[in-house]
Amino acid sequence: MLKYLLYVLYFLIGISLGVWLLPELAQLLPVDLPAIVGNVLVYGVIGGILFMLLFLWTVPKFESLIRKGEGLIMNRNLSEIVSATLGMIIGLLIAVLISLLINTMNIPIFGDIIPFVLAVVLGYLGFQIGLKKISEVLDLFPRNTVGNGSGEVVAGQKKFLDTSAIIDGRIVDVTKTGFVEGELVIPQFVLDELQLIADATDPIKRDKGQRGLDMLNALQDLSENVSIMPINYEKLDVDHQLIDLAKAEKGAIITTDYNLNKICQLHQIKVLNVNELSDSIKMVVVQGDEFNLLISKAGKEENQGVGYLEDGTMVVVEEGKPLINQTVTIEVTSVLQTNSGRIIFAKKARKK
Numbered sequence: 001m002l003k004y005l006l007y008v009l010y011f012l013i014g015i016s017l018g019v020w021l022l023p024e025l026a027q028l029l030p031v032d033l034p035a036i037v038g039n040v041l042v043y044g045v046i047g048g049i050l051f052m053l054l055f056l057w058t059v060p061k062f063e064s065l066i067r068k069g070e071g072l073i074m075n076r077n078l079s080e081i082v083s084a085t086l087g088m089i090i091g092l093l094i095a096v097l098i099s100l101l102i103n104t105m106n107i108p109i110f111g112d113i114i115p116f117v118l119a120v121v122l123g124y125l126g127f128q129i130g131l132k133k134i135s136e137v138l139d140l141f142p143r144n145t146v147g148n149g150s151g152e153v154v155a156g157q158k159k160f161l162d163t164s165a166i167i168d169g170r171i172v173d174v175t176k177t178g179f180v181e182g183e184l185v186i187p188q189f190v191l192d193e194l195q196l197i198a199d200a201t202d203p204i205k206r207d208k209g210q211r212g213l214d215m216l217n218a219l220q221d222l223s224e225n226v227s228i229m230p231i232n233y234e235k236l237d238v239d240h241q242l243i244d245l246a247k248a249e250k251g252a253i254i255t256t257d258y259n260l261n262k263i264c265q266l267h268q269i270k271v272l273n274v275n276e277l278s279d280s281i282k283m284v285v286v287q288g289d290e291f292n293l294l295i296s297k298a299g300k301e302e303n304q305g306v307g308y309l310e311d312g313t314m315v316v317v318e319e320g321k322p323l324i325n326q327t328v329t330i331e332v333t334s335v336l337q338t339n340s341g342r343i344i345f346a347k348k349a350r351k352k
Contacts, residue, residue, distance in 0.1 A: 002066060006059050011048040018047015071230075080131055087130020091122035158183050158251035159272065160242055163193050165254045166219075167212040170274050175223055180272075184223065184254075186216065187245055188231045193238050243267055289332045290349050295323045315344045323348070 022043040026033055036042075099115035159182055165171050166186070174180055194216070198209025219226045233241060239260050246253050252270035255261060264271040285291070295305040298321050305320020317323070317330055330346040 014048035014051025015044040018043045084131035087126035091126025095119040095122040162255035164256045168256045169215045184226045186228045294327045318347045
């Protein structure tokens with residue numbers, strides 16, 4: 001579609017040039033052209049055809065350039081696009097005001113060239129400032145903030161996803177519930193690391209990388225607030241680059257990496273650790289609680305049955321071996337906390 005649009009544009013440019021230039025060239029001929037040939041319609045068609053023949057080879061280059069520009073724009077969120085547009089408009093307005101001042105001086109040539117240069121330079125600068133300094137512009141307006149020991153949580157702040165959080169996949173379920181607000185951003189270097197893992201020769205790493213890409217696609221389908229931020233870099237150092245980016249954008253980092261969590265705390269960067277979230281919402285059980293449990297296998301000790309809670313916590317049921325593959329009501333007798341996690345001991349509840 002874009003290619004055909006460029007063809008039409010080229011032809012219209014050729015028509016305009018033909019109507020403008022060909023009558024002047026026709027006057028230089030030693031003979032007068034007949035009216036059927038020397039008219040605006042013929043000049044326009046000839047100009048369009050000549051322009052297409054001379055510059056048709058540039059269409060693929062312009063198409064590629066436009067596609068790249070489209071990709072850069074589509075990877076930006078709406079607020080950045082609006083901010084960049086407003087910045088460019090302000091730059092052009094300043095250029096117009098300066099040009100009006102210059103025109104009052106009546107300086108030959110100077111008054112014709114400088115306004116054009118100012119429009120290009122100030123329009124470009126306004127666009128770049130609006131695009132790259134939007135976070136600083138927004139900081140000029142009051143926001144609701146909530147203090148936190150590991151940084152400051154700002155309503156609607158950007159949250160940068162680490163590779164580990166994407167591969168883990170639980171962020172998809174958290175996003176689906178609506179507990180995560182603001183924009184979820186995947187920097188280009190995180191996406192590149194995922195691609196490297198997905199292309200690895202080790203089948204385990206390759207499966208993790210492919211799972212991460214699948215989770216990323218699920219995130220983008222789930223929410224319009226998920227975007228990929230194009231970033232140029234020389235060396236792939238995800239943790240260091242993620243920390244620098246979060247500092248520059250005053251954002252938070254979502255991860256499951258324990259070491260990255262600690263480093264972010266040292267840099268006073270807000271960290272949303274999916275593992276900590278999972279631990280905080282684990283089912284709390286105490287001695288005497290009753291609940292239904294599917295006993296899935298035999299335990300290590302004689303006649304024991306074993307089942308699991310939704311969060312993975314093991315439940316050992318006394319006299320539960322005969323109840324394997326059955327869902328029964330159990331009563332908690334004790335809870336043991338170990339280095340590897342909790343183990344709940346229970347027995348079949350008595351009928352009331």
